[in-house]
Amino acid sequence: MTDNINKIHHSSYRAAFMLILKRDLTIAFRHKDDIFNPILFFIIVITLFPLGIGPETNTLARIAPGIIWVAALLSTLLSLDRLFKSDYNDGTLEQMLLSPHPVFILVLAKITAHWLLTGLPLIFIAPLLAVLLHLNEHSYGALMLTLLLGTPVLSLIGAIGVALTVGIKKGGVLLSLLILPLYIPVLIFATSAIDTAAMNLPFTGQLAIIATLFISTLTLAPFAVTAALKVSTN
Amino acid sequence: MWKWLHPYANPETTYHLTGRLIPWFTYLTIALLTIGLTWALLFSPADYQQGDSFRIFYIHVPTATLSMGIYVGMAIAALCGLVWQLKLSDASAAALAPIGAVFTFVSLVTGAAWGKPMWGTWWIWDARLTSQLILLFLYLGVIALHNAFDDKTLAGKAAGILTLVGVINIPIIKYSVEWWNTLHQGATVSKMGKPSMTIDMLWPFIFCYMGFIFLIVVITCIRFRSEILSRNSMRPWVKELVLNGSSK
Amino acid sequence: MQFDSINGFLNMGGYGFYVWLSYGVTAFSIILLIVLSCQHHKKTLQHITQRYVRENKRKEAAEQQRIKQSNTLTIAETNNESSP
Numbered sequence: 001m002t003d004n005i006n007k008i009h010h011s012s013y014r015a016a017f018m019l020i021l022k023r024d025l026t027i028a029f030r031h032k033d034d035i036f037n038p039i040l041f042f043i044i045v046i047t048l049f050p051l052g053i054g055p056e057t058n059t060l061a062r063i064a065p066g067i068i069w070v071a072a073l074l075s076t077l078l079s080l081d082r083l084f085k086s087d088y089n090d091g092t093l094e095q096m097l098l099s100p101h102p103v104f105i106l107v108l109a110k111i112t113a114h115w116l117l118t119g120l121p122l123i124f125i126a127p128l129l130a131v132l133l134h135l136n137e138h139s140y141g142a143l144m145l146t147l148l149l150g151t152p153v154l155s156l157i158g159a160i161g162v163a164l165t166v167g168i169k170k171g172g173v174l175l176s177l178l179i180l181p182l183y184i185p186v187l188i189f190a191t192s193a194i195d196t197a198a199m200n201l202p203f204t205g206q207l208a209i210i211a212t213l214f215i216s217t218l219t220l221a222p223f224a225v226t227a228a229l230k231v232s233t234n
Numbered sequence: 235m236w237k238w239l240h241p242y243a244n245p246e247t248t249y250h251l252t253g254r255l256i257p258w259f260t261y262l263t264i265a266l267l268t269i270g271l272t273w274a275l276l277f278s279p280a281d282y283q284q285g286d287s288f289r290i291f292y293i294h295v296p297t298a299t300l301s302m303g304i305y306v307g308m309a310i311a312a313l314c315g316l317v318w319q320l321k322l323s324d325a326s327a328a329a330l331a332p333i334g335a336v337f338t339f340v341s342l343v344t345g346a347a348w349g350k351p352m353w354g355t356w357w358i359w360d361a362r363l364t365s366q367l368i369l370l371f372l373y374l375g376v377i378a379l380h381n382a383f384d385d386k387t388l389a390g391k392a393a394g395i396l397t398l399v400g401v402i403n404i405p406i407i408k409y410s411v412e413w414w415n416t417l418h419q420g421a422t423v424s425k426m427g428k429p430s431m432t433i434d435m436l437w438p439f440i441f442c443y444m445g446f447i448f449l450i451v452v453i454t455c456i457r458f459r460s461e462i463l464s465r466n467s468m469r470p471w472v473k474e475l476v477l478n479g480s481s482k
Numbered sequence: 483m484q485f486d487s488i489n490g491f492l493n494m495g496g497y498g499f500y501v502w503l504s505y506g507v508t509a510f511s512i513i514l515l516i517v518l519s520c521q522h523h524k525k526t527l528q529h530i531t532q533r534y535v536r537e538n539k540r541k542e543a544a545e546q547q548r549i550k551q552s553n554t555l556t557i558a559e560t561n562n563e564s565s566p
Contacts (some may be wrong), residue, residue, distance in 0.1 A: 033381050040378065044371055051414065055359030132357045275505075276483060280495060287497035290504045297508070336515045344504040351500050449512065453519055460523040467530045476531045 016101040017109045024113035028082075035117050038079035042122060045071040046129045057134045064133035065143065065194035072122050072147065073154065073183050077176055079118045080158040083110060084166045084229070093166075094233050103226040111159045111222070119151030135198075142197035142207075146190035149210045156221040157182045163228035186213060243322060245462045246471045252455040259455065263448040270441030278438045290348040296443045298341035298362075300450060301369060302404075304334035308376075309401035312394035324390030325465055327397060328380055329457035333450055335373035342366055361415040365408050372400045386465050 028034055049067045050060055087093040096106050126147055127140055135143065161179040165171030193206035242248050274292035281288035308330045315323035345363055346356045357363070376393050383389035466472050485491040494501045 033378055036374075037378060040371070040374055047367060047371070050359050051364070051411075055415075057355075134355070134357075271505075276485065276491070279484065285497055286495035287500055289494070289501050293504060293508050332519075333515065336511050340508050340511050343507045347500045347504040347507075351497050453516060456516075456519045456523055460519070460526045463523075463526045463530065467533070472530060473534055476527060476534055479527070479531070 013101070013105055016099075017105050020096075020106050020109035021113050024110055025116065027086075028113065028117050031082075034079070034082050035121070038075040038118055039121050039125060041078055042071050042075040042125065043129060045074060046132065050133065061134045061136055061198075064130060064135040065139065065191045065198075067133060068126055068130060068135075068143065069146075069150075069187050069190050069194075072126070072151065073180070073187060075122070076118055076151070076154045076158060077179065079114070080155075080162045080175065080179075081172070083114050083159060083162050085162075088166045088233070093229065097226075097229060097233060103229070104222045107159070107222045107225045107229070111155050111225075114159070115152050115155040119147075119155055122151055123147045138200050139194045139198045142194045142203050145207060146193050146210060149207065149214050150186045150190050153186050153210070153213050153217050154183060156217040160221055160224045160228060163225045163232060165232075166229075167232040186210060189213075243320060245322060245466050246469075248322060249459055249462050252459055256452060256455050259448055259452045263445055263452050266441055266445030266448060270438055270443075270445045273438035274442060279432075279434050284352060287348060287351050290344050292439055292442045294341060294344040294348055295439070296446045297337045297344065298366065299443075300446055301334055301337040301341055301366070304330055304337060304450065305369065305373070305397075305401065305404070308334060309397050312397040315390055316394045316398070321387070321390075321465060322462070324387070324394060325461035326454070326458055327394060328386075328390060329454050329461050331373055331377050331380065331393070332457070333453050335370060335377060337450075338366055338370040338373060342370065359415070361408070361412040364411045364415070368407055368411070369404070372404075376400070 046067055049063070053059060053063070084093060087096070097103055099106070123144060126143055130140065130143055158179055161175050161182075164178065165175045168174060189206045189209050193203040193210070196203040196206065242251070270292070274289055278289065278292070280286045308327045311323045311327040311330065314320050315327060342363070345366070349358060349363075350356050376396050379396055380389045380393040383392060463472060492498055492502070
C-alpha cells in the first residue's frame with residue numbers, strides 16, 4: 001500500500017508540472033505577441049550594431065560573440081515580465097502559492113515554459129544573425145552550445161528578479177538593475193568560450209563552468225523564487 | 235470624380251466583388267508565373283559573367299521592388315483610413331502587411347543566396363540589403379502593433395499612424411544608409427544593380443514581375459475578405475452569409 | 483532549352499545549391515502565406531458561425547423557458563377554477 005502512495009505522489013508531481021507547463025504554453029500561444037516581440041527585439045538590436053560601428057568584417061567578427069550575448073540578455077530581460085505579472089494581477093499566483101503541491105515544482109514549470117518560448121527560439125535564430133555579423137566559422141558550435149546551456153540560467157536567475165519585483169508598480173527598470181549584475185558571469189564565460197573556439201582551441205573549460213551555473217541555478221533558484229513570491233504576494 | 239467608387243465603400247459589395255474576382259486573378263497568376271518561371275529557369279540564357287546563378291534575378295528583383303511597392307500601397311490605404319475614416323481602407327492595410335513582410339523576407343533570402351556565389355559571403359552590409367532589412371523590421375512592427383489591440387478600429391488607426399511615419403522615414407533611412415555605406419567603403423561596391431537586359435532576359439522578367447503582382451492581388455483579396463468579415467461580424471449580411479453557408 | 487540533361491538543369495552550372503535554395507525558399511514562403519491566409523479566412527467564418535449558432539440556441543432555450551412558464555401558469559389557473 002505504501003508503494004501505491006509513493007506512485008501517486010510521483011505522478012502527481014509530474015502531473016502538476018505538466019499542467020502548469022501546458023497552461024503557460026497555451027496562454028503564450030494565445031498572445032503570440034509575447035513570443036515574437038522579444039525575438040524581434042533580439043534581431044533588431046543585433047542589426048543596430050553594424051549600423052553604428054561600420055560594416056568592416058574584421059571588427060564585426062571580433063565583437064560578434066559579445067553583441068549576440070548582450071542582445072540575448074536584453075531580450076530575455078524584456079520577456080521576463082510576463083512570467084508572473086498576469087498571474088499576480090488576477091490572483092492565480094496566490095492560489096499557486098497556497099496549493100498542496102510544493103511551489104518548487106510549479107515555479108520550475110513556469111520557468112521551463114518561459115525558456116521554451118524565449119530561450120529556444122534564440123538558440124535557433126542566433127546562428128543566422130551570426131552570419132550577418134561575419135562570425136568566425138569555428139565559433140558556431142560554441143555559440144549554440146553556450147546559448148543552450150546559458151539561456152536556461154538566464155530564465156532561472158531572471159525569475160528570481162521578477163518574483164522580487166512583481167508587486168512593485170514600476171518594477172521594470174528595477175528588474176534590470178537587479179538581474180543584469182547576476183547575468184555577468186554567464187556573459188563572461190560564454191563570450192570567452194566563443195572567442196576560444198574562434199582560435200580553434202578547446203573551450204570545454206568555460207562550457208563546464210556554464211554547465212555548473214546551470215545545474216546550481218536549476219536546483220537552487222526555484223527556492224529563491226518561492227521565497228520571493230511569498231514576500232511579493234504579501 | 236470618385237463617385238463611381240462610392241458603392242465599393244460598402245463592405246458587403248466589396249466582399250462579394252472580391253469573392254467573384256479571386257478565381258479570375260488566380261488563373262491569371264498561375265498562367266503568368268508558370269510561363270515566367272519556366273522561361274526563367276529553362277529557356278533564358280545564362281549571364282555572361284554570373285552564369286546560371288543569374289536565374290535568381292527573376293525572383294529577387296520583382297520581390298524586392300514589390301516589397302517596397304506594397305509598403306507604399308499600405309501607406310496610401312492608411313492615409314485614406316485616417317483622413318477619410320474609411321474602414322475598408324484600414325482593412326486593406328491590415329491585409330497587405332503580412333504579404334509585404336513575406337516578400338521582403340524572400341528578397342533578403344534570395345539576395346543572400348545570390349550574394350554568396352557572387353561576393354563570396356552570404357551577407358554584406360551594403361545600402362540596398364540594409365535598407366531591405368530595415369523595411370522588414372518596419373513591416374513586422376506594423377503587424378505586431380496591429381495584433382496588440384483587441385479593438386480592430388483602434389488597431390487600424392494605430393497601425394496606420396505607424397505606417398505613415400514609416401513611409402516618410404523610408405527615404406530618410408535609404409539616404410542615411412547610403413551615406414553610411416559610402417563612409418565605410420571597405421565593402422565592395424554592389425554590382426547587383428539592374429543589368430542591361432537583352433530581350434531574351436527582359437521577357438521572362440516581365441512575365442515573372444506581372445505574375446508576382448497578380449499573386450499579391452490574389453492573396454490580398456483573400457486576406458481582405460477575412461478582415462472585412464471580422465470587422466463586420468455583427469452585421470445582418472454577415473449573419474445571413476454565415477448561416478446560409480453552414481446550412482448548405 | 484538551355485540545359486542538355488536533367489543533371490545539368492539541377493546543377494545550374496555549379497550554382498545549383500544557391501538557385502534551388504532561392505526558388506525553394508520563395509515557393510515555400512509564398513505557399514505558406516497562401517495556406518495560412520485561406521486557413522485564417524475559414525477560421526474567421528467558423529468563429530462567426532459558432533457565435534450565431536450559439537446565439538440561436540440561447541434564444542430557443544429562452545423561448546422554451548417562456549413557453550414552459552406560461553404553460554404552468556395556465557395549468558395553475560385551470561386547477562384554481564376546477565377547485566372552488
